[in-house]
Amino acid sequence: MRYWIALCSIVLVVLSCSKSDETPASAYVPIPYQLDIPTLFQEKLIDPIIPINNPLTVEGVALGKRLFFDRILSIDNTKACASCHLPQQAFSDPNQLSVGVSGGLGSRNSMPLFNLAWNFDDKYFWDGHALGLEQQALEPVIDPNELGHSDWSSVEQKLNNHPEYPTLFNQAFGVSTITKELVTKAIAQFERTLISGNSKFDKFLNGEVTLTPQEQNGFDVFMDETRGDCFHCHGNPNNPLWTDNQFHNNGLDASFTDLGLGEVTGNPNDNGKFRSPSLRNLAYTAPYMHDGRFATLDEVIEQYSTGLKASSTIDPLMKKVDQGGVNLSDQDKADLKAFLLTLSDPSFINNPAFLPQ
Numbered sequence: 255m256r257y258w259i260a261l262c263s264i265v266l267v268v269l270s271c272s273k274s275d276e277t278p279a280s281a282y283v284p285i286p287y288q289l290d291i292p293t294l295f296q297e298k299l300i301d302p303i304i305p306i307n308n309p310l311t312v313e314g315v316a317l318g319k320r321l322f323f324d325r326i327l328s329i330d331n332t333k334a335c336a337s338c339h340l341p342q343q344a345f346s347d348p349n350q351l352s353v354g355v356s357g358g359l360g361s362r363n364s365m366p367l368f369n370l371a372w373n374f375d376d377k378y379f380w381d382g383h384a385l386g387l388e389q390q391a392l393e394p395v396i397d398p399n400e401l402g403h404s405d406w407s408s409v410e411q412k413l414n415n416h417p418e419y420p421t422l423f424n425q426a427f428g429v430s431t432i433t434k435e436l437v438t439k440a441i442a443q444f445e446r447t448l449i450s451g452n453s454k455f456d457k458f459l460n461g462e463v464t465l466t467p468q469e470q471n472g473f474d475v476f477m478d479e480t481r482g483d484c485f486h487c488h489g490n491p492n493n494p495l496w497t498d499n500q501f502h503n504n505g506l507d508a509s510f511t512d513l514g515l516g517e518v519t520g521n522p523n524d525n526g527k528f529r530s531p532s533l534r535n536l537a538y539t540a541p542y543m544h545d546g547r548f549a550t551l552d553e554v555i556e557q558y559s560t561g562l563k564a565s566s567t568i569d570p571l572m573k574k575v576d577q578g579g580v581n582l583s584d585q586d587k588a589d590l591k592a593f594l595l596t597l598s599d600p601s602f603i604n605n606p607a608f609l610p611q
Contacts, residue, residue, distance in 0.1 A: 282425050284311035287443070292451030294459060294494045295372070302371030302446065308388065308439045310446060313426040318444030320422070321437060323610040326412055327395055328355050329402035335394065335441065336610070338364045342603050344535035345448065350546035355402035361512070363546035365531060366539045368450040368602065373499050380528045380544040382501060383518045387442035392434065406434040413437065450534055450602040451494060458596070459491055465596065472593025475586045482590055483580055484558075486571045487530045496534050496597060501527040502569040505562035505579075506543060514544065516567075526567050537598035551594060555587050 287310035289302065304310060321327065322335045338352040338360075339345040345367035351359040362380050370378075370387060377383075378390040394400040395409055403409055413419045413432045423432050426440060455473075457463045465473065475482040477490065487504070489496045501515045503526040510516075516525035528544040542548045548557065559582045562568075562575040574580050582590065602608070 282428065284313040284426055284428075286310070287312050287315050287447070289371070289447060290449060292449065292456065292494070294456055295449075295451055298492055298494050299372055300374075303374065303376060304371065304446065305386070305388070308442060310443050311426060313422070314440050314443040315447055317422050317426045318440035318442065319608075320611075321441050322444055326416070327401055327409060327437075329408070330355055333401055335391075338394075338400070339367050341609050342538065344368060344450070344538040344603055345608075346539040348540065350541050352400070354397070354399040356398060358399040360397075360399050362544050363541060365529075366535060367445055368448045368534065369495055369532065370448065371446040372495055375499055377499075377529070381514045381518050382529055387445055388435070388438045391438035391441045391445075395434075409437070410434060448602075448608060450599045452601045453534065453599040454596040455593075456494070456599075466592070468589045468592045469596050470593075471586070472589035472591065475582065475590045476593055481580060481582060481586060482558075483571075483573070484590075487569075488533050495532055497530045497532040499529060501529050502571070503527045503565065503567045504530075504558075505564070505568050505572045505575055506547075506557070508563045508565050510565075512545065523567055526565060527569075533594060534597045535599055535602065536594050538603055551591050552587070555582070555590055559587060 289310065325331045325334045327334060333355050338347045340347065347364035350363060352364045353359060365380065376386050378387065384390040384393065396403050396405060410432055419432060420430065423429060423436055427436050429436065454463060458465055476484045487498055487502055489498060501524070507526065510526045513525045515527040516522060536551060540549060542554050548554050559579045562572055562579045564575050568575055
């Protein structure tokens with residue numbers, strides 16, 4: 255009897271050890287990632303958009319960052335996402351139009367990437383045709399003027415045959431096969447961590463610094479409907495995104511070679527409308543507008559001051575189009591520029607968490 259009990263005990267121990275030894279690697283549980291959300295964002299904005307099917311994890315964010323900077327995603331291993339979204343340019347491109355793997359040019363200026371988790375309509379690109387960051391990240395890989403693949407299959411094959419990526423995807427998502435959906439989920443996780451909220455104006459609102467008289471007058475110009483009248487599309491201190499993320503025809507052209515939102519919706523009333531970019535980090539994101547036509551902030555300010563062009567879809571907020579614009583004085587133009595530059599965040603472009611290893 256004692257022998258039988260002892261034998262049963264040994265069998266139970268062996269079975270227990272065998273079960274533990276056979277635990278699959280996919281049982282690894284990734285660590286939840288905590289966003290570093292600026293105080294003003296916590297006070298002024300609702301929670302960021304994090305999809306239920308793609309929660310942020312330490313492993314997923316790290317994987318997304320590696321993929322963002324890895325040229326393996328291009329057809330000839332010469333370009334990465336970061337080739338057209340440079341950290342030192344607030345993840346935009348200093349070229350008017352980005353150059354793809356074949357030497358071809360894109361059709362629009364590369365948009366900066368930051369505070370994307372608070373784009374509450376969740377529409378991306380200048381014309382808003384991609385719904386969700388995960389969908390946005392699908393396109394550049396198969397664009398002939400960007401990363402150059404005809405489809406995603408060769409990218410998936412390269413990643414599945416890579417000596418490290420299968421393990422990294424397993425740790426992030428608990429899978430053994432890498433797919434395009436998982437690649438874009440990882441990249442989207444990294445992009446949602448790109449938060450910029452530490453500019454001089456943020457510090458001013460937090461009571462940490464004061465503005466110069468020129469910067470203060472520039473802010474007054476920005477908010478004054480009889481002068482700059484900029485806040486309708488680009489927000490105010492109660493909107494630390496400094497954009498409404500909506501689509502406007504801001505009087506660049508009388509007719510349109512690029513229909514913008516109109517091409518997406520098929521509605522001619524949307525022709526010439528493009529997403530309002532954030533005014534944050536303007537010191538780093540030149541050139542400006544959807545086609546990169548303006549090399550300097552001075553040109554942008556002059557456009558709104560004297561360069562507005564009427565068209566059938568011009569936004570009603572461009573109230574002084576019949577006068578060419580708001581007709582700012584030279585002093586107000588200089589002061590407005592000084593204020594706009596206070597929205598730039600040097601800590602963002604130097605954050606080691608956003609830079610390649």
